[in-house]
Amino acid sequence: MTSTGVSLRRIEPAGVLAVAAREWTVFCYFWRNQTFAAVVEPIVNLLAFGFGFGALVSKIAGIPYIQFVGTGVVATSVLFSAVFSGMFDSLYKRRYQRIYDALLAAPVDVEEIVTGEVLFLGTRAGIYGIAPLIVAFFFGLTPTPAMLLVPFISILTGIGFAAFGMLFAALASRFDDFNYVISGLITPLFLLAGAFFPLNQLPEWLRVAAQLNPLYHCIELVRHCAFGLQPGADLIHLGALAVFALLAWAAAVWRTRARLID
Amino acid sequence: MSSHGFNPIRSEEGHDVVAISLRGVVKRFSSVVAVDGLDLDVPVGTCFGLLGPNGAGKSTTMRMLTGQAIADAGSLEVLGFRLPEQSKPARLRMGVCPQESNLDVDLRVRDVLDTFARLYRVPSARRPVAVDQALALARLTDRARDRAVTLSGGMQRRLLIARALIHDPDLVLLDEPTVGLDPQVRQQIWSLILALRERGATVLMSTHYIEEAERLADRVAIMSKGRVVAEGSPAELIAEYAGREVIDVEGSQTQLTDLRSRADAAGILTRPSGPSLTYLHADQDGDRRLPAGRRRVATLEDVFVALTGEYVE
Numbered sequence: 001m002t003s004t005g006v007s008l009r010r011i012e013p014a015g016v017l018a019v020a021a022r023e024w025t026v027f028c029y030f031w032r033n034q035t036f037a038a039v040v041e042p043i044v045n046l047l048a049f050g051f052g053f054g055a056l057v058s059k060i061a062g063i064p065y066i067q068f069v070g071t072g073v074v075a076t077s078v079l080f081s082a083v084f085s086g087m088f089d090s091l092y093k094r095r096y097q098r099i100y101d102a103l104l105a106a107p108v109d110v111e112e113i114v115t116g117e118v119l120f121l122g123t124r125a126g127i128y129g130i131a132p133l134i135v136a137f138f139f140g141l142t143p144t145p146a147m148l149l150v151p152f153i154s155i156l157t158g159i160g161f162a163a164f165g166m167l168f169a170a171l172a173s174r175f176d177d178f179n180y181v182i183s184g185l186i187t188p189l190f191l192l193a194g195a196f197f198p199l200n201q202l203p204e205w206l207r208v209a210a211q212l213n214p215l216y217h218c219i220e221l222v223r224h225c226a227f228g229l230q231p232g233a234d235l236i237h238l239g240a241l242a243v244f245a246l247l248a249w250a251a252a253v254w255r256t257r258a259r260l261i262d
Numbered sequence: 263m264s265s266h267g268f269n270p271i272r273s274e275e276g277h278d279v280v281a282i283s284l285r286g287v288v289k290r291f292s293s294v295v296a297v298d299g300l301d302l303d304v305p306v307g308t309c310f311g312l313l314g315p316n317g318a319g320k321s322t323t324m325r326m327l328t329g330q331a332i333a334d335a336g337s338l339e340v341l342g343f344r345l346p347e348q349s350k351p352a353r354l355r356m357g358v359c360p361q362e363s364n365l366d367v368d369l370r371v372r373d374v375l376d377t378f379a380r381l382y383r384v385p386s387a388r389r390p391v392a393v394d395q396a397l398a399l400a401r402l403t404d405r406a407r408d409r410a411v412t413l414s415g416g417m418q419r420r421l422l423i424a425r426a427l428i429h430d431p432d433l434v435l436l437d438e439p440t441v442g443l444d445p446q447v448r449q450q451i452w453s454l455i456l457a458l459r460e461r462g463a464t465v466l467m468s469t470h471y472i473e474e475a476e477r478l479a480d481r482v483a484i485m486s487k488g489r490v491v492a493e494g495s496p497a498e499l500i501a502e503y504a505g506r507e508v509i510d511v512e513g514s515q516t517q518l519t520d521l522r523s524r525a526d527a528a529g530i531l532t533r534p535s536g537p538s539l540t541y542l543h544a545d546q547d548g549d550r551r552l553p554a555g556r557r558r559v560a561t562l563e564d565v566f567v568a569l570t571g572e573y574v575e
Contacts, residue, residue, distance in 0.1 A: 010350075018381040025373050026366070098364035102425075105328045105358035106381040107350045262291070262322075262331035 010109040019108060019116025027124070038128040042077035046070055046132045049196055050139065060198055063227060070136025071226050072195030074129045074154055075218040082125035082158040083186060086118070086165020090256075091172055100260050110257040114166055118249060121162035126155030133222075146225040153225070153241070157218040160245035163252040170255035194219050214244040280339075281306045281433050281464040282327065287336035289322050289488075296322040298488035300336070304466050304481075309459045311479030312468040313562075315570055319488040320468035321361060324437045327466070328358055341433055354383065357426030361438040361468075363418055367411040371402055371421060374410055375428055382429035392428055399457065400424035401450075416447030423454055434458060436467040440474060452478060472563045482562070486570040496562050503531075503568055504560035505543030511555035512538045521553065533568040540564060 050066030193215035329349030
């Protein structure tokens with residue numbers, strides 16, 4: 001009787017803003033612990049890898065190792081903040097709190113729920129992602145005008161991974177199901193993105209596979225902002241991130257609709 | 263309501279007279295038919311009770327009215343909007359209180375209401391007033407700054423109803439509004455529903471509590487196995503299906519089974535009633551020579567059990 005597909009016509013700014021405003025209200029209650037975890041963990045990663053491996057590897061491609069990691073950890077910080085919020089928060093709200101049922105009884109459609117949530121979570125993750133970059137400044141990373149683009153890159157990446165998380169939340173029936181996703185997908189994405197070591201050390205097939213990793217494109221863009229833009233390549237990286245965000249959003253809407261609408 | 267292109271049923275004065283209209287609605291879940299050719303009209307300004315045992319299809323019907331379940335067949339119209347295509351504008355003018363709590367329990371009571379005022383597009387300048395009014399209606403003004411999780415079960419249910427009323431809706435759907443609540447809290451919720459009736463809102467309330475339907479509803483539809491098996495005011499239903507008086511006859515299970523077989527053979531309507539058998543339409547017994555027993559006024563419960571074969575609370 002009605003389309004079950006994804007439709008942009010169902011999206012009204014007022015609905016999206018109302019959903020995002022609800023996220024903001026909830027965030028105002030829990031911002032301290034959420035921000036602590038999202039900011040401190042990547043900084044610990046940065047310092048541990050930077051000082052640990054930095055003692056063994058002083059420079060990569062002429063870049064001091066701690067600065068190489070500092071620019072890479074921006075993306076991994078965004079990944080974890082966005083994807084885990086998308087996964088765990090969304091499953092909790094759907095299965096245990098049943099907030100989505102409450103939202104859908106109001107004049108809000110699934111498209112607006114997913115859009116409002118991924119915009120909020122993605123923006124938040126993108127802002128959190130700047131923290132390791134700021135820390136890297138204290139280790140000699142030189143600020144450049146192009147770095148002003150980093151928040152936009154990390155927000156776009158965050159939106160994609162928040163939608164990616166919501167997709168898995170819609171596919172999962174319980175929290176334990178996330179073990180498959182975390183071990184089988186998130187960890188390889190995290191490790192095979194070039195955050196901690198250059199991908200040219202990897203076998204050819206892994207280098208090709210890494211091109212499909214959205215995190216790799218985010219890291220490349222952030223590094224180019226820090227160490228020199230490459231307009232042609234950067235447009236491709238940006239396009240890859242945009243396509244990833246769009247596909248992840250559409251898939252999240254599709255599966256969330258299947259879960260919420262009988 | 264003419265701008266959306268549909269033609270709701272209207273009185274000669276041009277007012278909508280039917281808030282909800284369902285025709286031949288079917289909803290299946292795999293091989294289970296939850297709603298089976300449901301026809302229903304809910305007049306504007308009435309408190310309409312959807313009475314039925316668990317599994318009768320009441321909650322599925324409620325979910326179809328909010329677009330959260332899509333009918334496999336039939337037509338649904340709410341406030342003149344055809345569902346599911348125009349579900350969103352219909353929901354804008356509807357308030358919904360679900361059977362199971364789906365509150366943002368970590369938020370403060372005021373924030374719960376403010377969040378939903380925004381979702382229901384209440385203009386920002388009016389939101390504080392709307393929240394205050396909803397708090398007053400639910401008698402939660404003094405708990406406005408407390409987190410919802412700290413409220414008692416009854417208060418949380420009142421907050422759910424207040425949340426449904428935050429935008430002053432034309433139609434309120436209450437799905438089992440007092441299920442699981444103790445009698446005192448149930449009375450509080452009933453007062454709230456009566457206040458809603460006095461405000462002129464249309465209320466569709468599903469319940470499996472006979473007393474609730476009898477006390478609150480102007481009209482009642484009894485559902486069984488996904489269909490409406492009877493509809494009317496409680497008085498009309500009692501008069502039609504149970505008469506003015508009934509007789510409860512007690513006896514052993516064997517005796518009651520025998521009595522029921524004989525009544526069935528003679529075309530006399532009865533219904534089981536725990537340790538007794540109830541003879542319906544006892545005031546019209548004439549020369550039917552009903553057995554001796556306790557004569558009493560017929561109730562909606564007699565109608566419900568006779569029509570659904572289910573016991574009730």
